[in-house]
Amino acid sequence: MKNIPISALIGLFLTSLYFLAALFAPMIAPYGMAEVVGDVWEPRSSEFLLGTDQIGRDLLSRMIYGGRTTIFIATAATILSFTTGSVLGFFAAVMGGWVDQVLSRFVDLMMSIPSLILALVILSSIEATVGTLIVLMGLLDSTRVYRLARAVAVDISVMDYVESARLRGEKLGWIIFREILPNALSPLVAEMGLRFIFMVLFISTLSFLGIGVQPPLADWGGIVKENKEGINFGIGAALWPAVAIATLAISVNLVADWILNRTTSLKGGRG
Template identity: 70%
Template structure:
């Protein structure tokens, strides 16, 4: 008498690098969402002397004005991640839609859009943003829109290049022969097959947005006081480096940790989606 055993499908194993990246990315995300609950002090509350060392009362010490650095870091995570995430979402929605449309429509629309994007990309992004932000009102909406529109040029280039290759494939030609419209071609034929490179680019664009925001805040045209973000905190406490105060190095380390962790997760997702596609193709 034989007993048949049912094997459960093995759970996908996460590489150690991706697991570390996922842990820190989740940690940063939770910190950003629950910042008011996690911060021991208020955003602008003066709690002691200037640049106090780390202690049981102030785990990361105080900043250049005597504010609790841990609380500022927690609120800074919320501002930095929120602005970078929204700007990245805008850049992907705008850039991918225009890129796919240019590849499908072609003709004069593709020519005009490509030359306009070439013009914007020929100007150094940081200099262009500094000029625009120095003229427009300094608020979060302006900052997010400027970052999103400037970053959309990179997404446009990638999405158009991917869509041009997919647009000439047999299944797209078959959809055109069935009489499907351009919206169907873009969202039902091209978009699902372009997700792998776009997912990888999503992580890179988010990292770029974090670094770009930090650079703008360090130069004084990003997040304005009394709001906190990590780039602005580096600027506020940079004079303490001369005296051996780590208040400027802690937010800089947080920026690097966020960038590395998101990059590890994005690489794992790209490898995962690519292997899944390859496995389905061999069946």
């Protein structure tokens, strides 16, 4: 931590700021999430720091609560994606044979269908609750994680220390979680940052299309959808969520790059 670069420090600060704001949203938001407090699209003022939205709600409060919803869903979906995809990828690489072939061909089939189109089809026939969105997004994205985890695990599984573990009679769980996982963390950590941002963009896209987060909950994509007509009148209420998504994406990627470089240098030092 003493040698942390300025870029990673900025990324850590901004990422922490967003997550803390999401965690303590009810305590720091000036108004309620759905509380109408002013006129339509009021300009910025000391009372409304970002102005108001299309029905007179405080935009800053909507942004804070919307960030809470967006970050929570994206984080939960990313955890589910990496848990499912990495475990199945490691399992396929260690088992090999027909198990690897069946899992890999099924993943290829799922990846051949665009995730957004598949999500639109599924959400058009079921209720779009927060839990449904997390499970759907996590499982759809786990196919990408599976490909990465399997590719990394295939190279690691032929290493001498893995062969030694097999000869010692270690069980499958030991080989996956004690031999392969620690040596596959660097690419997985870097990929986790990218997948988290993809989840933020994914849920924002679904909400913009009207099938993601449903009212009365707020999220950044929904705020853009609600205020997009204001752009025709020179009102930038729809631009603030875009700025939030962009800065969050940059800050998370700065942190992920630093962690990747740090873990890689540590491995090189031990070697």
